[in-house]
Amino acid sequence: MTNRPDPSIAWWTLTLLCLGVGAYAWLLYGLLPEVPATAPEFQASFARHHPAVFYVHVMAAALALLIGPWQFLPALRARHPRLHRWLGRVYLGGGVLAGGVSGLLLAPNTFGGPVANLGFGVLALIWLFSGWRAYRAIRQSRVDEHRRWMLRNFALACAAVTLQLYLPLSFVSGLPLAPAYAAIAWLCWVPNLLWAEWHIWRTAPAPVAARRGAFAG
Numbered sequence: 001m002t003n004r005p006d007p008s009i010a011w012w013t014l015t016l017l018c019l020g021v022g023a024y025a026w027l028l029y030g031l032l033p034e035v036p037a038t039a040p041e042f043q044a045s046f047a048r049h050h051p052a053v054f055y056v057h058v059m060a061a062a063l064a065l066l067i068g069p070w071q072f073l074p075a076l077r078a079r080h081p082r083l084h085r086w087l088g089r090v091y092l093g094g095g096v097l098a099g100g101v102s103g104l105l106l107a108p109n110t111f112g113g114p115v116a117n118l119g120f121g122v123l124a125l126i127w128l129f130s131g132w133r134a135y136r137a138i139r140q141s142r143v144d145e146h147r148r149w150m151l152r153n154f155a156l157a158c159a160a161v162t163l164q165l166y167l168p169l170s171f172v173s174g175l176p177l178a179p180a181y182a183a184i185a186w187l188c189w190v191p192n193l194l195w196a197e198w199h200i201w202r203t204a205p206a207p208v209a210a211r212r213g214a215f216a217g
Helices: 009-031 040-046 051-072 074-079 081-109 113-139 143-157 159-173 177-187 190-203 206-211
Strands: none
Touching: 009 051, 009 159, 051 074, 051 081, 051 143, 051 159, 074 081, 081 113, 081 143, 113 143, 113 177, 143 159, 143 190, 159 177, 159 190, 177 190
């Protein structure tokens, strides 16, 4: 029987953050929708949309956070492949597809102005694109390519976590909320994606790493 390494401290830290943010979103917006969860500035921007779009986005993104970390456990893939496949379908359909489409609908009127609008819109597009590439790869039995695209996709899903980390820092710093949020609209996901690309490059076999650039399957 092959010994498999235990999940790392980094994996546990990320998983706890994902579970915390995902559970918080489900609890606050799902069970306690009457409780104001955001600053008045954010509530005003959300009011421009149909409430269903916002709630679909929050719940779908939370679902992706709650499922995503477990999909990267080698033990789960090896011992419970059927569960891995079904969780992947729920992640991509109920999380990425629903969350990405609703995110695109929300992006044009999000708080923070055009820079924030563009940042969240690009995030939604790349999240959908990487999810589609991951799905297409596994349907064609290209497992390694599927894993690379799923890593990129989950790094983008974790924008919900990094956004929640950046927001308190912006409040404490005393920076004006609008420009700070415009910057966060990009900072919450661009470093995540760069890390994923670096990790893919670092862990790839040397010949593959040498010929593959960013976003090459």
